[in-house]
Amino acid sequence: SQKIEQNSEALNIQEGKTATLTCNYTNYSPAYLQWYRQDPGRGPVFLLLIRENEKEKRKERLKVTFDTTLKQSLFHITASQPADSATYLCALETTDSWGKLQFGAGTQVVVTP
Amino acid sequence: DAGVIQSPRHEVTEMGQEVTLRCKPISGHDYLFWYRQTMMRGLELLIYFNNNVPIDDSGMPEDRFSAKMPNASFSTLKIQPSEPRDSAVYFCASSLEGGGDSPLHFGNGTRLTVT
Secondary structure, three states, X not given: OOEEEEOOOOEEEEOOOOEEEEEEEEOOOEEEEEEEEEOOOOOOEEEEEEEOOOOEEEEOOEEEEEXXXXXXXXXXXXXXXXXXXXXXXXXXEXXXXXXXXXXXXXXXXXXXX | OOOOEEEOOEEEEOOOOOEEEEEEOOOOOOEEEEEEEEOOOEEEEEEEEEOOXXXXXXXXXXXXXXXXXXXXXXXEEEEOOOOHHHOEEEEEEEEOOOXXXXXXXXXXXXXXXXX
16 A cells, blocks of 8 residues: 655754755655645645656755655655744655545644744 | 634534535635644544545545535535544645645635534
């Protein structure tokens, strides 16, 4: 069965540093990978999308990489701020399940001043 | 744009009662998704619609769950009868197009507690 793994332990990081989150997957042939942010009591909010033929994508202080050989995506928050504190989820759609986005459990990031 | 609107925000009910959750997607979005989120299982896709037609309901846990989309601006998720294990946060999401290259826009969810 398809499986998505994100680090379940919270990532505690000092303001100004770079936070790096990992999304690993097994038994997938992903066509797309998305990253979302979720704040307590709110729904997930879309951040970035990367396609299988792309290696890297950037948006302001965010950067996503996608290594289909390692079956891994890395999500970076550079110059982190306390406002970046949230849970970050990766989501995959495989080429054989069009329309269905499966989410990882998410990694909580805590940025301290 | 007001985004995806869900109601109610909180629902507390007793086991055996019927529960109806409501969702208004973003205007012009052709796809609507219902997800359930728990600590144990994370976000799970229950069902999704395209142009008001259910496409995949393989995530619906049991016959106690049903979902409808009578028109492009409204969808319901019904649980009858409800059980304590149904306690979770239920999210509705919509997207402009289907497929993994179309971002999902989530509502803020309905927190359901079944006692």
